[in-house]
Amino acid sequence: MASATSISLDFICPITQDIMVEPVLLVEDGHSYEQSALEQWLEYHNTSPLTNKQLNNRQFVPNRNLKSTIEDFRRQQTQSTSAVDFRSFTLRSGRPHNAKWEHCPQLQIIISLLGPSNVGKSVLARNAGYGRPMSKNPVYIVTIQTDVLFFYLDRLFEDQYVVIVQLHDCPGNDRFEAVSDRHFRNCHGAVLMADVTDFQSFERLEKYWYKRLREKSSFDNVEAVLACNKVDLLEAECDPSHRERFFQRADTFVSSLQMPIINISALRGDNVQILFQQLILNILQNESLVKHLKQYARQVHKPASNPTKSCC
Template structure:
């Protein structure tokens, strides 16, 4: 049987349980997810043994753990203190880029009955919203879960940054996953991943949030299968960390940070204009970047416009209307319809 720590998230949906049930294989699942799985496959998604809908039982222990965890975060108003509620596992981040550091973290006093977590520190910014807003915004199956904001009382006076407490992605990001995968990836797998990202984008747009930095590095992988589309699950992260954001405000004294750097090789032409304003960042510019992300995925993490070393030359190419060439493994010419969801138009010129 899975341990309490492993049982907080459904192994199918990768979401915190709402109605956990115990199956014949000894593992706990979200009821709706495992019922659908059994109807389609008839076997366990973990052990492959036969499963029956008749033998699904409520997991009261896991339900109590979830209730306790959710209640504790609400009691904290989704605001945690570093060194009291959570701590960094190491003093140095395991990922660090422009204005962003990610630390492995753990709950205090114990991780027992709690999900695995990381601390995302964004330099040169302040949170614009209440902590509960960030939590509620992340309640989507394809958006990385945020549990709240973390405050460092020792450095709070001089530290112009915001720290988010987020779930840990066991498979890393899509960029590294695609580069490390040595087998052929079926195109249907790419399509499934793209549709999950688009679901997340549509949700953000509905909530008036522009991502601003769509790229494979900002897609976290929770389950990956190069041959089975349905056995893949990704989540979008780093949304709203851009110039035009309703989530964070840039500190005027901040040095160059992630929030004021334009991702040139992924940006839409209007973003690359010399007189660009914050208003240029829209859902349309995100759609353009989504196309570049798809190209990057098909090319297994190749840098867009990799044959051009000068970013200024890339800007001239994009602003003049030139496009990335269609990858040879992208066999669909115009559009495709997959798993009954909305049509997704792809065009590489």
């Protein structure tokens, strides 16, 4: 039986105590019932199911207005349930292999990892499965060009869109910052990364990377999150005064911008999944960005017209 929570009593059949599918109005008593239940009731009774009074008229008619209202309610419930289920998505590496999704339109989200050199962007980008720690002896290589990694969500957005995530690992060294310009322009979301052990990394992030993102972005309201990386090193060699000063500075920076702040260890995987889940959800809740993503998806997904057959 359906739960009565937040369900109008008008939707409930007095006989079945469940939400009606084909509501009909019993003319004499003025109440609505599920059609099949009322028909069965009237086979054995000559009384109103609700009032138990004798019926002089057993006629009933479809209650179309109530049926339409119930159908609207069911659609809203389905959409609400779907939205809640979607929020528990997992980010998967590579391309989707679900055959059922083959003909679904795709929303292609671009997320850029931005920040100075040595803050851990490449470690974050290559974190195995987002949330599982990397090997104990990772190899660190300076990024000299933007590396692009592909991921997808394991759930459909709005029950119809496959969500593809392009993660752009942008070089942070001053010599290669010009390489990142187009990734400022094209990204729908950005992870602004700072090294919690290095105040200069935060100053460079604040004065250059965030400023360039706002100046170069094609979108007025690109979503961003501040990721304070290497919290594992603070635990190992913690200077309480440094820690306090750094996070006070970070809190001041994000508070004026209403930007989320998440403390992570890209190496161990701490809060990495939470970081990307929050940023992706923020992008998909941004009406302007979603409108742009859907428009692009429709253009790409538009079925090709049948070629004109040649007469020759």
